[in-house]
Amino acid sequence: MDMVETVLPRATKVRIAGNNRTRPSLVGQLGYIKSGQSLGGWHEVVLEDGEELRVQRNALEVVYDEQGFPITVDVPPEPKSSQTNNYRGTGRDENSRLSHDGSTQEDDVSNIRLRQRKPVKLEKKKRKRPKVAACLSRLNLSSLRRYRKAFNLKVGKDCSKTELLLAVKQHFSENDVDESSTILEFINKICKEEDGVDEISDK
Known part of the structure; x- marks a missing residue:
């Protein structure tokens, strides 16, 4: 059994086992650890479809290979900016959108989808006409x-x-x-x- 207090290393393959806050639709999905922190046991998980969300450690299961070793996946190195700014505004900040109070089931932080992949729309800059x-x-x-x-x-x-x-x-x-x-x-x-x-x- 995994130590739920342990912060899982980056690139570790995991399965969402769920806890009392997890939506049923997320249970059983596979992904890998993008980053984690000891405070609250929160981990940022990237699912197989590329979606990113935050899940507590006790809602995750490590996936092992046949020899009993944790499986890791090849992931690109994390930019320095994201390493230093992970979970900014979370934890003790009750006013943060990613606060840990879990006031409603729909907005529970364990299931919040951080950054959905959407096509970037480039807006054409309107030429400013001079005041004539x-x-x-x-x-x-x-x-x-x-x-x-x-x-x-x-x-x-x-x-x-x-x-x-x-x-x-x-x-x-x-x-x-x-x-x-x-x-x-x-x-x-x-x-x-x-x-x-x-x-x-x-x-």
Whole structure:
């Protein structure tokens, strides 16, 4: 019989025998020891399907070979960061998610699944658009009228600067335009009105 007080070595093959807290679905499953600690007898076990969970020592059975020696499995070396941070926030911390108080059966720490393997989703970073409202406000009335003509904005020729400015801002917000290319296009359209002026390129 195994000494339940013993901290099992890393890579030891074990079977979940269960205790009064263990869910029936976990009993009989095989895995190996990833790490363990003497305080409370908690061991981090990796099941055969790759799932990791924490189980107390008295709920584990060591699997032996025919000669009576404990079976060990080949596992990759544990990173130093995880060696130093194992079970951080557990033990005496009652506010920890992995506390040992076992307040409910469903959330019992012996059956908590620490890190379920999920595909990593890489979120595309949205390009931050510069704030153009302040820049547009600096345009004079003549420039705003040229902008209206260049992009055929639906606003009267004799409208005020405020009305023109609102129309220009609306053009940016509704059409999802690229500010730099739009400004270059605006400048080029103005330049075309003057003879002997080449177009400006952003390349």
